[in-house]
Every structure is written in C-alpha cells, then in structure tokens.
Amino acid sequence: MRxxxxxxxxxxxxxxxAMQMEKIALEAGKKGRLIPLPTQISxxxxxxxxxxxxxxxLKGEWQEFCQKNIIKYREICEVWL
Amino acid sequence: xxxxIYFDNSATxxxxxxxxxxxxxxxxxxxxxxxxxxxxxxxxxxxCIYSVREKIAELFHYGFPEQVxxxxxxxxxxxxxxxxxFHKGEHVITTVLEHNSVLRPLYEIEKNGVEITIVxxxxxxxxxxxxxxxxxxxxxxxxxxxxxxxxxGYCLDIEKIGKIxxxxxxxxxxxxxxxxxxxxxxxxxxxxxxxxFTGHKxxxxxxxTGGIILRKDVPIKVWKSGGTGVQTFSKNQPDxxxxxxxxxxxxxxxxAGLGAGIDYINKKGKDVIYHxxxxxxxxFYDEIKDIPEITIYGEYSQKERGAVIAINIAxxxxxxxxxxxxxxxxxxTRSGGHCAPLLHQHFQTEKQGMVRFSFSHQNTxxxxxxxxxxxxxxxxx
Numbered sequence: 336m337r338x339x340x341x342x343x344x345x346x347x348x349x350x351x352x353a354m355q356m357e358k359i360a361l362e363a364g365k366k367g368r369l370i371p372l373p374t375q376i377s378x379x380x381x382x383x384x385x386x387x388x389x390x391x392x393l394k395g396e397w398q399e400f401c402q403k404n405i406i407k408y409r410e411i412c413e414v415w416l
Numbered sequence: 417x418x419x420x421i422y423f424d425n426s427a428t429x430x431x432x433x434x435x436x437x438x439x440x441x442x443x444x445x446x447x448x449x450x451x452x453x454x455x456x457x458x459x460x461x462x463x464c465i466y467s468v469r470e471k472i473a474e475l476f477h478y479g480f481p482e483q484v485x486x487x488x489x490x491x492x493x494x495x496x497x498x499x500x501x502f503h504k505g506e507h508v509i510t511t512v513l514e515h516n517s518v519l520r521p522l523y524e525i526e527k528n529g530v531e532i533t534i535v536x537x538x539x540x541x542x543x544x545x546x547x548x549x550x551x552x553x554x555x556x557x558x559x560x561x562x563x564x565x566x567x568x569g570y571c572l573d574i575e576k577i578g579k580i581x582x583x584x585x586x587x588x589x590x591x592x593x594x595x596x597x598x599x600x601x602x603x604x605x606x607x608x609x610x611x612x613f614t615g616h617k618x619x620x621x622x623x624x625t626g627g628i629i630l631r632k633d634v635p636i637k638v639w640k641s642g643g644t645g646v647q648t649f650s651k652n653q654p655d656x657x658x659x660x661x662x663x664x665x666x667x668x669x670x671x672a673g674l675g676a677g678i679d680y681i682n683k684k685g686k687d688v689i690y691h692x693x694x695x696x697x698x699x700f701y702d703e704i705k706d707i708p709e710i711t712i713y714g715e716y717s718q719k720e721r722g723a724v725i726a727i728n729i730a731x732x733x734x735x736x737x738x739x740x741x742x743x744x745x746x747x748x749t750r751s752g753g754h755c756a757p758l759l760h761q762h763f764q765t766e767k768q769g770m771v772r773f774s775f776s777h778q779n780t781x782x783x784x785x786x787x788x789x790x791x792x793x794x795x796x797x
Contacts, residue, residue, distance in 0.1 A: 336729075336794070337736070371739055372735065372752060374733040374734065374752065374767055374769055378767050379752060379753040379769075380753045416736060416739070
C-alpha cells in the first residue's frame with residue numbers, strides 16, 4: 336500500500352467554512368489544500384484543509400492564523416495520509 | 417472545459433453538452449420573467465418553460481405536462497412529495513438503499529406521527545418487491561423508494577412495486593435521481609404517484625434544476641406560497657398544477673438548459689447512452705473483481721442497473737484512495753459517506769466510507785484502463 340506521511344489537518348463543521356479557510360489562507364500566501372475529510376477524524380463526508388508536515392509549533396501557527404482571521408474550525412490535528 | 421478523468425456522474429454529469437451551455441446562455445440573453453407579462457421577452461420565457469414541461473412529461477410517459485412542477489433539484493421534489501402526501505397515523509414503507517433526500521424528510525414526518533418501515537437488503541444490497549410488499553399494513557399509505565442506488569447501482573423493480581401500489585391503493589413516490597435519462601421510467605406503467613427528478617445528472621441540465629410530476633387529482637399540501645402571475649387577489653395559493661407547487665419566479669435559464677439536455681438525450685438515444693456506460697462499467701468490474709485487496713459492494717449480474725461501482729481497498733480510508741486518484745491521475749471520484757447512511761451501515765462502511773466510480777457514455781475505455789492501473793499502483797506502492 337501507498338506510504339503515509341504526517342500532515343496537519345484542519346476540520347470544519349460545514350463546507351462553507353472549509354472554503355473560507357482556503358480562500359483566506361491562499362490570499363495570505365499560506366500553503367495548503369482541501370482534501371476529503373479523513374475518516375479517522377470523522378465518519379461521513381466533507382472537506383478538510385491539509386498542510387504538509389506536522390509539529391506542535393506548526394499547529395500553534397495555524398491556530399493563531401485562524402483566530403486572527405476569525406476562521407471557525409472544529410479541530411487542528413495530525414493525520415498520517 | 418477542464419480535462420480530467422471524470423467518474424463522478426452520480427454526483428453531477430460532466431461535461432455538459434455544448435447544446436446545454438448554448439441554450440442556457442441564450443436564455444440569459446433573450447428571456448424575461450416567465451408568466452408575468454405579454455411582451456416577447458416574457459412570452460419567450462413562458463414558451464420555453466412550457467416546452468420543457470412537455471419534454472419532461474414525454475420522457476416519463478405521462479400525458480399531462482401541466483402536472484410537471486419545476487423545483488431546484490430532486491431533494492426539493494422529494495420533500496414536497498413526502499411532506500405533502502403523508503399524514504399523522506399513516507404508514508410509509510421505504511428501503512435501506514435511500515439517500516438522505518428521502519430519509520431525512522421521512523424522519524421529519526415520523527416526528528409528526530407518520531409511521532415508517534425501512535426494508536432491509538440482502539448481503540449484496542438487493543431488495544425484492546415482495547420484501548417491500550410484506551411490510552404493508554392496514555394503515556399503509558405509500559411506498560417511497562429510489563429507482564437506482566447511488567452507491568451500488570442496484571436497480572429496484574419499479575414496475576412490480578408500482579403494481580403492488582396499485583393493488584393496495586398506495587401512493588408510489590419514486591426518486592429517479594440516478595436513473596432519469598439513463599433508464600426508462602414510465603409514470604403510467606409503474607403507476608407512479610409522484611415522480612421526483614433532478615436535472616443535472618442523467619438529464620445533463622444545469623444544477624439547480626429538477627422537478628416533480630404529480631399524478632392528476634392527487635391532493636398534496638402546499639409547501640410554499642407566493643407570486644404565481646395568476647389569481648393575484650386570492651389569499652390562497654392557486655390550487656391547480658403546476659402553480660400549486662411553483663410560487664415565485666422559475667429558473668428559466670436552468671430550465672432552458674435542462675430542455676436542451678433532454679433534446680441531447682433524445683438525439684443520442686437513451687439506449688445508446690445506457691449501453692455505452694454499461695460496457696465501461698462491466699469492463700471496470702471485470703478488471704478489478706479478482707484483485708484480492710479490493711472489495712466491491714453490491715452485485716453485478718443484474719442486467720439493467722446504474723453505471724456505478726463502489727469499492728474499498730483493504731482497510732484504506734476511502735478518502736485517501738480518492739485523493740490519490742485525483743492527485744496522481746486527475747481521476748475524479750467520490751469518497752466517504754454518500755448521503756446513504758443506511759446502506760453504509762448495511763455494508764459496515766460507516767467509518768471507512770466507499771470510493772465511488774460513476775460512469776457515463778462520455779467516458780472511454782482508455783480512461784477505464786488508467787483507473788484500473790491507478791488502483792493497482794496504489795496497492796503496489
């Protein structure tokens with residue numbers, strides 16, 4: 336099977352918030368992309384925002400970014416994708 | 417047009433035929449508000465909408481175009497039918513194959529005192545008309561079901577179910593989201609009370625189009641009221657179809673595109689559209705069915721079915737597989753839950769989801785071969 340790598344994944348309650356995240360992050364020059372909501376976070380469907388790599392420092396950066404830009408997210412976590 | 421390998425036709429058909437795009441643009445440039453005035457811009461709009469009602473009625477073999485009411489999709493049509501036809505104390509039968517567009521309105525009316533029975537499937541996701549019939553009780557008022565499962569492509573025998581409804585004096589509400597434009601649906605032969613369709617899948621129209629064909633003289637609750645262009649001084653919504661269910665300005669631009677989509681189907685031939693997609697489905701199925709890591713849900717001996725196949729690779733999350741297919745090969749599929757929660761529970765894939773490939777006649781054998789190779793490479797790596 337395909338090898339997995341760690342990613343920082345931000346989840347949302349609705350697709351609208353995921354789209355808002357993508358727009359604001361990309362406008363701010365941040366790197367990331369939308370992916371299918373990983374099922375180990377939540378069953379069902381939807382979108383999550385995914386950033387390469389994971390560290391507590393990186394998580395802090397994104398928490399701060401979301402707070403600063405008033406982005407309503409559900410969770411920021413490490414996922415091996 | 418964006419180049420991708422598009423296997424998500426169960427979500428929406430892509431690409432749309434150029435005739436659909438042209439008709440939509442033409443309407444944007446040339447049509448006014450339908451049913452509101454006498455000048456050409458307005459009349460052109462009204463004529464267009466009427467002609468599409470006729471096309472829809474003809475497509476589903478119903479002789480009364482005025483019984484076709486436009487909605488924004490089949491979800492809206494199903495809500496109108498389910499909430500408008502059944503009342504407290506009555507019993508409704510449905511199946512585990514259903515999409516949330518059927519289940520959620522049913523759960524809503526259940527809270528208001530309508531009794532619901534959900535018929536289960538066998539291990540391959542099949543349901544016989546007899547299994548549905550066995551659930552009929554004294555207070556049963558109707559059967560609400562899909563024609564084709566959006567997950568497995570399994571096709572219910574709607575002619576038999578319609579006959580059961582006729583024999584037992586029941587309403588038959590049919591969700592044709594996955595079959596309209598691909599399989600023949602005969603409102604009369606199947607004794608359908610309310611046929612709900614969406615415009616943007618097999619009918620090749622724009623998103624935001626759909627409708628309900630309501631059998632003549634069936635009483636239904638008004639779901640919205642407002643401007644209709646007729647009976648301005650009445651306090652009530654006019655009680656004749658289609659305005660009974662069509663308050664507010666219609667989406668003529670979308671409906672014009674939908675009409676062109678139906679013309680496209682008629683020109684191409686429904687049988688040709690069906691068989692071209694079916695050949696691709698069978699080829700894909702044959703190529704992957706013996707790969708031990710792949711689980712295919714449903715059964716594929718059924719002669720007439722939707723061109724849909726849902727799979728998983730071992731215990732890999734479906735989203736990973738779908739994302740890989742797109743990132744590496746630009747193959748568009750859908751992963752996760754598919755708004756069909758009961759069927760996921762049935763196959764025990766609530767957590768893993770499924771990767772769904774849904775084909776159309778516009779796909780090619782070469783695309784199928786690329787997808788098969790992509791799945792094999794995912795497993796190899």
